[in-house]
Amino acid sequence: MMKQAIKDLLILQAEDLRIRDLKNRLMSIPKERAALVAEFEVVRKGLEKAKQNKLKVEQAAKQQAAATQAAQENLRALMIKSTSVKKINEYNAILAEIEAAKKNISNSETREIELMDEQDAAAQLLAKAERSYKATGRTVQAEVRELDSLKEAIVKEIAEKEKLSAEYAKNVQPKFLDPYRRMLASGKGSPVGTIRNGSCSNCNMKNSPQTVMEARNGELVNCDNCSFFLYDPEA
Numbered sequence: 001m002m003k004q005a006i007k008d009l010l011i012l013q014a015e016d017l018r019i020r021d022l023k024n025r026l027m028s029i030p031k032e033r034a035a036l037v038a039e040f041e042v043v044r045k046g047l048e049k050a051k052q053n054k055l056k057v058e059q060a061a062k063q064q065a066a067a068t069q070a071a072q073e074n075l076r077a078l079m080i081k082s083t084s085v086k087k088i089n090e091y092n093a094i095l096a097e098i099e100a101a102k103k104n105i106s107n108s109e110t111r112e113i114e115l116m117d118e119q120d121a122a123a124q125l126l127a128k129a130e131r132s133y134k135a136t137g138r139t140v141q142a143e144v145r146e147l148d149s150l151k152e153a154i155v156k157e158i159a160e161k162e163k164l165s166a167e168y169a170k171n172v173q174p175k176f177l178d179p180y181r182r183m184l185a186s187g188k189g190s191p192v193g194t195i196r197n198g199s200c201s202n203c204n205m206k207n208s209p210q211t212v213m214e215a216r217n218g219e220l221v222n223c224d225n226c227s228f229f230l231y232d233p234e235a
């Protein structure tokens, strides 16, 4: 039959270990939240870039259209000028200029068509970035809300468990309670573990026959190696 002192410690430990787990979970929340916000930030920047790119391409298209227009005006001016040229070498020179102006217009129009394609591509990229922004925004918002409500639930449960822990601690003798609390505060393992085939459930090391025997007699013992409390569940 398990001693009441061991039972009382185990009842206390169940609450305390749960509190420790909850606190660990609570501590990881800000990092998870920050990761979500960072994920959204990447998408937000992508949208901003897509907007800028579309503006840039639109501006280039406008400039190109103006360049085409200027080249056409230049051609018209050359044509008019060509009618009043009398000397053959001047006429030849102006014909060459007219040829160059026509080529210039043609190049500028080709570039305008390319820029139309670029505008389409920029608009598609922007639409995609907008969809991604909205979708990620929704997901991130939902996940942040989930984390916030998880945090709330954890804080509430910790408060409840701490009340229970304080209550159950009253049943434990100080000679056990003080070392138990030190072991618990170490943050590792369970302060009260089991001894099975002489091995400690906390550190896995073998204990001396004397310690094994005491545990077998139903005593609460300290592990020879890690000094955590141990009990024999078969005692």
Ligand SMILES: [Zn+2]
Residues within 6 Å of the ligand: 200, 201, 202, 203, 204, 205, 223, 224, 225, 226, 227, 228
């Ligand atoms: Zn041990």
